[in-house]
Amino acid sequence: MEIIFLGSGGGRWTTLTQKLRTGGIRLHAEKRVHVDPGPGAIVNLALAGISALRTDAVFVTHSHPDHYNDAEILVEAMTRGMRTTRGVFAGSKSAVVGVKDIGPVLSQYHASKVAKLVTLEPGMHASVDGLRVKALPTKHSDPTNVGLSFAFEEGILAYTSDTEYFPGMEANYADARVLIINVIRPANKRIPWHLCTEDVIKILHEVKPELAILNHFGMTMIGIAEREAKHVTKKTGVKTIAARDFMRIVVGEEIEVSTQEVR
Ligand SMILES: [Zn+2]
Numbered sequence: 001m002e003i004i005f006l007g008s009g010g011g012r013w014t015t016l017t018q019k020l021r022t023g024g025i026r027l028h029a030e031k032r033v034h035v036d037p038g039p040g041a042i043v044n045l046a047l048a049g050i051s052a053l054r055t056d057a058v059f060v061t062h063s064h065p066d067h068y069n070d071a072e073i074l075v076e077a078m079t080r081g082m083r084t085t086r087g088v089f090a091g092s093k094s095a096v097v098g099v100k101d102i103g104p105v106l107s108q109y110h111a112s113k114v115a116k117l118v119t120l121e122p123g124m125h126a127s128v129d130g131l132r133v134k135a136l137p138t139k140h141s142d143p144t145n146v147g148l149s150f151a152f153e154e155g156i157l158a159y160t161s162d163t164e165y166f167p168g169m170e171a172n173y174a175d176a177r178v179l180i181i182n183v184i185r186p187a188n189k190r191i192p193w194h195l196c197t198e199d200v201i202k203i204l205h206e207v208k209p210e211l212a213i214l215n216h217f218g219m220t221m222i223g224i225a226e227r228e229a230k231h232v233t234k235k236t237g238v239k240t241i242a243a244r245d246f247m248r249i250v251v252g253e254e255i256e257v258s259t260q261e262v263r
Pocket of ligand 1: 062064140162
C-alpha cells in the first residue's frame with residue numbers, strides 16, 4: 001500500500017498562508033481513501049497526477065477547515081460528478097451530522113449521493129469494502145474528533161489526528177507499523193489541543209512503530225521539522241521522519257520513502 005501526503009501543513013496560519021500544503025493524506029491499496037481533505041486537496045491531487053474520481057472513501061476526523069474544506073468536492077469526484085450513488089463518507093459526529101454550531105461538513109445534496117455515511121466514535125469500527133478502520137480517542141477542541149487506525153494487509157497504519165497528550169493514549173497505537181503524528185509545534189512549545197515534539201518523544205518511548213511520520217506543521221515547525229524528526233529518532237530509537245508535501249511512502253516488506261517533484 002502507498003501513503004501520499006498532499007500536504008504537511010496544519011493549523012490556522014500555515015493553512016491561511018499555504019506556506020505548506022493542506023490537502024490531507026491519500027491511502028492507496030485495493031481501495032483508495034482520502035483522509036482529511038483540507039484546502040487544496042483537489043488541486044494537489046491534480047498536481048500529483050492522481051485521479052480524484054478514483055476515490056472510494058473520504059474520512060474527515062473533525063470539523064476544522066484544515067481537515068474538511070475540500071470534502072464536498074471529493075464527494076463529487078467519488079460519486080462521478082454526483083451521477084451515481086457510491087463510496088463511503090466517514091468522520092466525527094461533528095463532520096457527519098453536526099454538533100451544536102459546527103458541521104456537518106457535507107450539504108444534504110452531497111450526502112444524498114454517498115452510499116454509506118458513517119459517524120465514528122472512539123472504539124468504533126467501520127469498513128470500506130473490507131478495509132477495516134478503527135476510530136481512536138483524542139483530546140481536541142472539537143470534542144468529537146477521532147484518530148484512525150487502518151488495518152491494511154501490510155500492517156496497521158495509525159493516524160493521531162489533532163490531539164493533545166493524554167495519559168494512556170499510547171495504547172491506541174500499540175499495534176501500528178506506521179504511525180502518523182500531527183505535531184503542530186516544536187520542542188516543548190506546547191499549545192492546548194495539540195502535540196509538540198516533546199509529547200511525541202513521550203509517546204514513542206511507549207510504542208515502537210517501524211516508522212513514525214511527523215505531520216500537520218504549524219508556522220513554528222516550518223524549516224525545522226526534519227531536525228525535530230531527527231531529534232525524536234535519537235531520543236527514542238524509533239525511525240522518525242518529517243512529512244513533506246507530495247511525499248510518497250510505499251509500505252511492502254520494506255518501507256520506501258520518496259518525494260515526488262511537481263511543477
Ligand atoms: Zn483541529
